[in-house]
Amino acid sequence: ETGVTQSPTHLIKTRGQQVTLRCSSQSGHNTVSWYQQALGQGPQFIFQYYREEENGRGNFPPRFSGLQFPNYSSELNVNALELDDSALYLCASSLVGEQYFGPGTRLTVT
Amino acid sequence: GQQLNQSPQSMFIQEGEDVSMNCTSSSIFNTWLWYKQDPGEGPVLLIALYKAGELTSNGRLTAQFGITRKDSFLNISASIPSDVGIYFCAGPTYGSGNTGKLIFGQGTTLQVKP
Numbered sequence: 636e637t638g639v640t641q642s643p644t645h646l647i648k649t650r651g652q653q654v655t656l657r658c659s660s661q662s663g664h665n666t667v668s669w670y671q672q673a674l675g676q677g678p679q680f681i682f683q684y685y686r687e688e689e690n691g692r693g694n695f696p697p698r699f700s701g702l703q704f705p706n707y708s709s710e711l712n713v714n715a716l717e718l719d720d721s722a723l724y725l726c727a728s729s730l731v732g733e734q735y736f737g738p739g740t741r742l743t744v745t
Numbered sequence: 746g747q748q749l750n751q752s753p754q755s756m757f758i759q760e761g762e763d764v765s766m767n768c769t770s771s772s773i774f775n776t777w778l779w780y781k782q783d784p785g786e787g788p789v790l791l792i793a794l795y796k797a798g799e800l801t802s803n804g805r806l807t808a809q810f811g812i813t814r815k816d817s818f819l820n821i822s823a824s825i826p827s828d829v830g831i832y833f834c835a836g837p838t839y840g841s842g843n844t845g846k847l848i849f850g851q852g853t854t855l856q857v858k859p
Contacts, residue, residue, distance in 0.1 A: 639787075641787075668846065668847070670847075676851065676852075677833055677835075677849030677850055677851055677852055678788070678833075678847070678849050679849075680846040680847060680848070683846060691845075691846050693846065723785075725787050725788070727787075727847075732776065732793070732837075733778065733790055733793050734778075734790075734837075734847060735790060736780075736787035736788045736789070736790075737787050738785075738786055738787045739785075739786070739787045741785070
């Protein structure tokens with residue numbers, strides 16, 4: 636059984652640019668959640684996708700958007716990058732209840 | 746909003762010692778999850794608790810779901826160097842759908858001296 640995978644592993648972008656991060660959910664999992672983890676903090680919920688629809692959103696501005704595809708993989712898009720967007724971005728997949736995390740994408744905005 | 750408070754913030758112990766950490770909330774949770782995160786990696790689920798008063802073990806790890814549903818404890822017995830990492834408690838809050846968004850504590854950083 637393949638776990639949650641994310642790409643790319645690391646990314647460096649310039650302030651004002653746009654970025655797309657990708658996540659492949661664990662086989663059979665229909666729900667993907669995205670989290671932002673700043674250095675030294677716990678993950679913060681961005682939003683969740685369930686059967687291709689957004690199913691809840693945290694306290695993040697509209698420039699954070701996402702998609703879920705029919706195979707349940709997902710994308711996180713961030714427009715107009717700001718320095719404070721530098722963080723580890725985690726996706727987690729689930730079927731019911733427990734969420735299983737991928738290794739994350741480390742985004743650095745300069 | 747809901748918050749989870751973990752303590753202690755960090756621990757530095759000798760190999761072989763037992764470790765205890767806890768997590769408290771001002772709100773009730775119906776599920777408590779404990780994760781471990783190694784540097785540069787995603788959190789790995791250690792133990793899931795679903796019922797108040799439940800005591801669950803996973804090898805040297807034991808976690809308890811508090812009777813009030815507002816707290817949980819994680820114990821590690823006979824610590825070894827690979828126990829080093831950050832331990833997070835988390836609880837889901839639910840809207841529509843089957844899976845809630847997770848609220849995380851601030852984490853407890855564990856260092857083990859060989």
